[in-house]
Amino acid sequence: MFWRKQKAAIERFHPLHRALILDRACAVSLRRDDWEPVIQSLARHGAEVRRRRWRLPKRVPGVLVPMLRILAADMPPDGVLSVAADMRGSGVPEKKGPEQHVPTRPPISAMRQWYVVDPWLRMRAELRDGSVVELDVTDRIRNRRYRKNARGKVKLKSKSKTVQIVRVTRRLAKDAVVRPPAAPPPRWIRVRVKRGARMVIRANGKFPGPLEDQAMIDRILHVSTEPFRWTPPGTAARRAR
Amino acid sequence: MDAAGHGGEEGPVTVTRCHVTTGFFVLGRCGQAAAASCARCVRPVCAAHAGPGGLCPECAAAQGYGTHDPHEPSWTAGYRRHYYQSSSHAYADATWYASFDEYDRGAFDPGDDYAHGGDWGPDDDTGFVDS
Ligand SMILES: [Zn+2]
Ligand SMILES: [Zn+2]
Numbered sequence: 001m002f003w004r005k006q007k008a009a010i011e012r013f014h015p016l017h018r019a020l021i022l023d024r025a026c027a028v029s030l031r032r033d034d035w036e037p038v039i040q041s042l043a044r045h046g047a048e049v050r051r052r053r054w055r056l057p058k059r060v061p062g063v064l065v066p067m068l069r070i071l072a073a074d075m076p077p078d079g080v081l082s083v084a085a086d087m088r089g090s091g092v093p094e095k096k097g098p099e100q101h102v103p104t105r106p107p108i109s110a111m112r113q114w115y116v117v118d119p120w121l122r123m124r125a126e127l128r129d130g131s132v133v134e135l136d137v138t139d140r141i142r143n144r145r146y147r148k149n150a151r152g153k154v155k156l157k158s159k160s161k162t163v164q165i166v167r168v169t170r171r172l173a174k175d176a177v178v179r180p181p182a183a184p185p186p187r188w189i190r191v192r193v194k195r196g197a198r199m200v201i202r203a204n205g206k207f208p209g210p211l212e213d214q215a216m217i218d219r220i221l222h223v224s225t226e227p228f229r230w231t232p233p234g235t236a237a238r239r240a241r
Numbered sequence: 242m243d244a245a246g247h248g249g250e251e252g253p254v255t256v257t258r259c260h261v262t263t264g265f266f267v268l269g270r271c272g273q274a275a276a277a278s279c280a281r282c283v284r285p286v287c288a289a290h291a292g293p294g295g296l297c298p299e300c301a302a303a304q305g306y307g308t309h310d311p312h313e314p315s316w317t318a319g320y321r322r323h324y325y326q327s328s329s330h331a332y333a334d335a336t337w338y339a340s341f342d343e344y345d346r347g348a349f350d351p352g353d354d355y356a357h358g359g360d361w362g363p364d365d366d367t368g369f370v371d372s
Contacts, residue, residue, distance in 0.1 A: 036314075039312055040312070042312065043310075043312035065312060066316070066320070069311050069314075069316060069317045070265045070317060070320070073263065073264050073265040074264045074265050074266055074267040127266075127267055128267060129267045131267075181334070182334075182336070183332070183333070183334055185332060186331055186332060186333075218324075221324050221327075222327070222328055222331045224266065225266075225328045225331075225332060225337070228266040228267070229334075229337060231267075232336075232337070233268040233340050233341050233343075
């Protein structure tokens, strides 16, 4: 029996932890405190499982776990935190768009181009000030394959370029106290605001990637900052419940 | 955990409340009954928030006791200050960091209901506009 001990360890993990190992994906809504056993189970992964095949996708400890902690910190115990994570990577056939021919000039010829769209994380959290925040992260990869004629030899070349898109929407509580920011966000973040009984602030950020771990978390947080700048600390925090 | 839930204590005894900042974007006060004072900043802290050396989570993080492992529940409080610093820098908005810092240092009293700001009405529905 190979891998018996590690297989048994996986059996003891939280079902969502198992889904992230075996399916490399999960989609679920849980109340705030029901995420803690999931995080504690994930924390044991490295010590108990070493087989490459059962490795956790690196964005689970690198991005998902920190974002669970950050969103949970702003939630009441009965608030619901939903996650749809697809960590299968950008090589999955259904993420690949159609191939197109691109006009070329010598020494380059026969160029084909296709995009891969990989929406790998979506989260939604009900916060304790009555607002609801939704975020998603998508990798958009442009691939090109072409021939290059260099000094009589034809070489097959390929290039890929990744852009990452973070979108954060926050719907404020009814009649929340709002203070519009004095200065606009950084140029790589676009903001749209819908005023109404429940104000909605959307921020989109687009940047070259792929970023991982703390660099990725900080980008997600920087896009998230704009919807929260409209209710700075000490203004809307206590309109809760 | 909840900033809004501890304003209406009844009875003759005034309980000292834990003054530790909670939350990440939406800040609040812990508000549990205090068990000690932080050895560094002297804010009242509850039993759950009293950390190594009798420090509050903020001071513990500032002294290098913080964890870098997000699987640890205490990771969030340590990361919060890093976040406010890095986002103020990204936004070139010093008031953003100041508003957090003032909140954390207790310039806002727990239990108050702040209503400043908000200079347009709630029914001013113009749809999405670029901001
Ligand atoms: Zn302290
Ligand atoms: Zn406390």
